[in-house]
Amino acid sequence: MGRAKITVVGAGNVGGTVAQRLVEKNCYDVVLVDILEGIPQGKALDLTQAGPICGYDSRVVGAHGYEESGGSSLVVITSGVPRKPGMSRDELLATNARIVQGVVREVAARSPEAILLVVTNPLDAMAHVAHRVSGFPKARVLGMAGVLDSARLRTFIATELGVSVENVQAMVLGGHGDTMVPLLRYTTVAGRPIEEWLPKERLAALIQRTRDGGAEVVNLLKAGSAYYAPTAAVVEMVEAILKDQKKVLPCAARCDGEYGIRGLFVGVPVKLGRGGAEAIIEYALTPAERAALTASAAAVKELCDVVDRIL
Numbered sequence: 001m002g003r004a005k006i007t008v009v010g011a012g013n014v015g016g017t018v019a020q021r022l023v024e025k026n027c028y029d030v031v032l033v034d035i036l037e038g039i040p041q042g043k044a045l046d047l048t049q050a051g052p053i054c055g056y057d058s059r060v061v062g063a064h065g066y067e068e069s070g071g072s073s074l075v076v077i078t079s080g081v082p083r084k085p086g087m088s089r090d091e092l093l094a095t096n097a098r099i100v101q102g103v104v105r106e107v108a109a110r111s112p113e114a115i116l117l118v119v120t121n122p123l124d125a126m127a128h129v130a131h132r133v134s135g136f137p138k139a140r141v142l143g144m145a146g147v148l149d150s151a152r153l154r155t156f157i158a159t160e161l162g163v164s165v166e167n168v169q170a171m172v173l174g175g176h177g178d179t180m181v182p183l184l185r186y187t188t189v190a191g192r193p194i195e196e197w198l199p200k201e202r203l204a205a206l207i208q209r210t211r212d213g214g215a216e217v218v219n220l221l222k223a224g225s226a227y228y229a230p231t232a233a234v235v236e237m238v239e240a241i242l243k244d245q246k247k248v249l250p251c252a253a254r255c256d257g258e259y260g261i262r263g264l265f266v267g268v269p270v271k272l273g274r275g276g277a278e279a280i281i282e283y284a285l286t287p288a289e290r291a292a293l294t295a296s297a298a299a300v301k302e303l304c305d306v307v308d309r310i311l
């Protein structure tokens with residue numbers, strides 16, 4: 001059996017770096033697609049030439065079209081316009097919905113058994129577009145946000161306490177953006193609840209910094225948005241799926257009754273394996289957590305309603 005083929009659509013900061021992280025695993029062949037002629041081909045050639053130094057034989061092909069993408073096991077969708085300073089994720093809605101619609105039509109026709117992993121923002125609404133346009137079963141459409149949001153919170157907590165990031169576990173649910181829902185009762189440092197480590201006000205400040213995590217990077221970079229941590233999150237999800245790890249990670253998955261949410265992609269704990277989103281795990285929530293998740297889902301629904309009118 002050869003390596004699994006992964007198509008990455010969008011060869012910008014996120015797509016190019018996802019491709020790099022994937023080929024360095026030496027387990028996957030990658031097809032990098034972008035509308036910009038030359039960029040995917042150039043990045044693919046550059047990555048291929050790193051193989052002898054980094055010790056990988058993975059094939060990387062850059063393309064302007066989709067012929068090479070046929071038969072992919074998984075497609076990572078990063079094509080879109082990134083946020084500019086001061087721009088909200090939601091302002092990206094109409095432009096990126098049309099881009100994702102066009103991309104999903106192409107990849108779904110050529111890789112009908114693929115799992116779609118959406119990264120383009122606004123994330124939860126773009127996962128909705130991918131599901132609607134592909135007609136794929138809901139288990140084969142996922143969005144990446146919760147792993148990133150949780151990693152940001154874990155980083156800030158570890159730095160504040162001066163402990164290893166490996167000691168910090170966190171689970172951030174809800175939509176990607178201002179309405180994310182960090183579950184503090186499930187946030188632990190070396191197994192001890194976070195509320196026993198930090199006073200409420202400090203914790204609130206770290207949560208706010210997590211909420212603004214994307215914007216903080218955008219404001220520093222001035223041009224473009226974060227991509228090192230987001231691509232690390234994408235690759236953790238890809239490996240959980242293609243290596244059939246059954247890892248439980250917070251992902252945007254379509255809820256049909258779970259957490260009282262119906263017909264919407266929202267960040268929830270998902271068991272990832274070769275079947276994609278194999279199960280949504282329902283945590284017991286306090287009334288306040290449930291209310292926050294419901295509010296988050298309502299914000300996602302507003303975007304999806306707009307998308308449904310546009311497409």
Ligand SMILES: NC(=O)c1ccc[n+]([C@@H]2O[C@H](COP(=O)([O-])OP(=O)(O)OC[C@H]3O[C@@H](n4cnc5c(N)ncnc54)[C@H](O)[C@@H]3O)[C@@H](O)[C@H]2O)c1
Nearest residue numbers: 010011012013014034035078079080082119120121144230
């Ligand atoms: N979910 C998350 O947590 C998360 C994190 C980081 C970035 N993002 C999002 O990921 C997306 C990509 O970010 P980036 O920093 O790589 O942006 P970027 O501008 O560097 O790259 C986007 C690429 O998409 C390409 N593209 C546009 N339309 C296309 C089409 N129809 N077909 C193929 N390619 C097309 C562009 O040419 C460009 O190369 C943005 O929407 C960004 O907001 C999401």
